[in-house]
Amino acid sequence: xxxxxxxxxxxxxxxxxxxxxxxxxxxxxxxxxxxxxxxxxxxxxxxxxxxxxxxxxxxxxxxxxxxxxxxxxxxxxxxxxxxxxxxxxxxxxxxxxxxxxxxxxxxxxxxxxxxxxxxxxxxxxxxxxxxxxxxxxxxxxxxxxxxxxxxxxxxxxxxxxxxxxxxxxxxxxxxxxxxxxxxxxxxxxxxxxxxxxxxxxxxxxxxxxxxxxxxxxxxxxxxxxxxxxxxxxxxxxxxxxxxxxxxxxxxxxxxxxxxxxxxxxxxxxxxxxxxxxxxxxxxxxxxxxxxxx
Numbered sequence: 072x073x074x075x076x077x078x079x080x081x082x083x084x085x086x087x088x089x090x091x092x093x094x095x096x097x098x099x100x101x102x103x104x105x106x107x108x109x110x111x112x113x114x115x116x117x118x119x120x121x122x123x124x125x126x127x128x129x130x131x132x133x134x135x136x137x138x139x140x141x142x143x144x145x146x147x148x149x150x151x152x153x154x155x156x157x158x159x160x161x162x163x164x165x166x167x168x169x170x171x172x173x174x175x176x177x178x179x180x181x182x183x184x185x186x187x188x189x190x191x192x193x194x195x196x197x198x199x200x201x202x203x204x205x206x207x208x209x210x211x212x213x214x215x216x217x218x219x220x221x222x223x224x225x226x227x228x229x230x231x232x233x234x235x236x237x238x239x240x241x242x243x244x245x246x247x248x249x250x251x252x253x254x255x256x257x258x259x260x261x262x263x264x265x266x267x268x269x270x271x272x273x274x275x276x277x278x279x280x281x282x283x284x285x286x287x288x289x290x291x292x293x294x295x296x297x298x299x300x301x302x303x304x305x306x307x308x309x310x311x312x313x314x315x316x317x318x319x320x321x322x323x324x325x326x327x328x329x330x331x332x333x334x335x336x337x338x339x340x341x342x343x344x345x346x347x348x349x350x351x352x353x354x355x356x357x358x359x360x361x362x363x364x
Contacts, residue, residue, distance in 0.1 A: 077146065077147050079346070079349055079351065080147030080148075080351050080352075080353065081147060083351050083353060083354060085351060085353035085354045085356075085357055086147060086351070086353050088353070090142070090145035090146075090147075090353070091141065091142070091145065096141055096145060099140070099141050099144060099145075100137050100138065100141050103136075103137040103140045103141065104133060104134065104137040107133045107136065107137065108133070147351070147352070147353070148352040148353060148356075149165060149166045149167075149352070150163065150164070150165040150166070150352070151163070151164050151165075151352045151355065151356050151359075153320070153356070153359045153360075153363060155324055155363060155364060156363075156364045157364060158327075158331065159331075159334055160324070160327065160331065160334050160335070161334065161335050161336075162320045162323065162324075162335075162336045162338070162359070162363070163335065163336070163337045163338070164316055164320075164337075164338045164340070164352060164355055164359075165337065165338075165339060165340070165352075166339075166340050166341075166342050166345050166350075166352070167339050167340075167341075167342070168339070168341065169198065169297055169299050169339045169341075170201070170205070172297040172337055172339060173295065173297075174294050174295035174296060174297040174335070174337060175253075175254040175255070175256065175287070175291060175292055175294050175295070175296055175297065176253065176254070176255050176256070176297040177255075177256050177258055177283065177296065177297065177298045177299065177301065178198055178199055178202050178255050178256065178257050178258065178299075179198060179199065179258050179260050179261070179299065179301040179302065180199050180257045180258065180259055180260070180261075181259060181261050181262065181263045181269055182239050182240050182241070182242060182244070182259040182261070182262050182263070183230060183232070183235060183236045183237070183238060183239050183240070183263055184218050184222070184236060184238075184240065184246070184257070184259065185235040185236050185263065185267070186199075186203060186211060186214055186215055186218070187211070187234075187235060188200050188203060188204075188211075190234060190235075191267075192234065192235050192263075192267045194305055197304060197305050198299055198304070199257075202255065206250050206251060214248075217246070217248055218246050218248075218257070221246040221247065221248075222238075222240065222244070222246065225240055225241075225244060226240075226241070227239055227240045231265070232263060232264075232265050232266070232267055233265055233266050233267060234267060235263070235267060239262075240259055241259070241282070242259055242260060242262075242275055242278045242279045242282065243258070243259065243260070243278055243279040243280070243281055243282015243283060243285075243286075244258075244259040244282060245257065245258050245259070245282060245283050245286035245287075247286075247290065247291070254291075254292060254294070256283060256286065256287070256291070258279055258282070258283050258301065259279060259282075260275060260276055260279035260280075260301050260302055261275070261302065261305070261307075262275070269305045269307065270307050271302045271307065271308055272308060272309075273302070273308055273309075273310045273315065273318065275302070275308075276301055276302040276308060276315070276318075276319075277318060277322055279301070280301075280319065280322040280323075280326075281322070281326065284322070284323065284326035284327070284332065285326075287332050287333065288326075288330050288332040291332065291333075293332065293333055293334070294333065295333060295334075295335035295336070295337055296323075296333050296335070296336050296337065297337045297339060298319060298336060298337065298338050298339065299338075299339055299341075300312055300315055300316065300319075300338070300339075300340055300344065301319070302315065303315055303344070303348075304344075311348075312340070312344065312348050312350050313350055313351070313354055313355045313358055314358065316338055316340070316350075316355050316358070316359075317355070317358035317359055317361070317362040317363075318362070319336075319338060320336065320338065320359055320362065320363060321362045321363060323336045324363055324364065
């Protein structure tokens with residue numbers, strides 16, 4: 072993990088509460104201190120040391136060293152797991168790469184399902200851009216055909232833009248793409264303006280999530296769902312990422328109250344995103360306890 076991310080985590084109050092002021096930390100501290108003192112006693116028994124001649128501050132030094140050992144072994148989290156109360160369901164939040172996770176993956180897109188990277192409508196570095204480069208770099212028309220066929224029968228409106236597609240679908244419209252032995256869901260969660268600038272609000276994102284959950288419940292699999300921080304990149308949602316994580320998790324648990332369509336949600340935060348925007352998983356865990364049952 073990047074040292075900058077580690078340092079930013081250590082500076083937060085949540086880190087000190089969860090990493091140090093816990094029963095596990097106390098056990099570790101006492102174990103280390105006890106090990107040091109046992110060594111001193113053994114060395115004294117074999118006449119290698121004379122504890123009665125130690126300066127009075129030696130014990131304080133041992134305490135300090137023990138604390139340092141605890142801090143070193145309680146590094147900032149890169150993954151947290153939250154078990155939903157009352158049901159066999161787990162939410163995992165982790166720092167990582169969505170494409171490296173096992174499960175059915177969500178790719179956020181726009182309500183016109185534009186795919187053109189070359190013209191600049193879709194950013195090459197976006198999650199959608201990365202997906203396209205991985206699976207359709209030499210065959211974009213094939214991707215467009217898959218999307219078009221999947222959208223047959225779904226209501227749309229004409230929406231003229233300076234370039235790109237001109238059919239606009241509701242937020243939450245979901246297209247399933249099975250490729251390379253994996254399942255992906257393209258989720259419409261941001262609107263493009265006339266000049267193809269993407270934009271969305273937290274309310275838009277949550278509205279889109281309702282559509283995604285409904286789709287997976289009726290047409291998806293029961294496998295773990297791998298979800299990025301939808302809306303926080305090119306979608307330009309202004310809400311802090313840690314709160315978006317909590318609201319996404321809340322949306323998932325609420326949607327599955329009466330229909331357990333998946334037992335595991337994995338929310339993935341890219342390492343560069345975590346570092347740049349101060350996503351601290353200790354703080355995220357606090358929020359999950361506040362928002363979830």
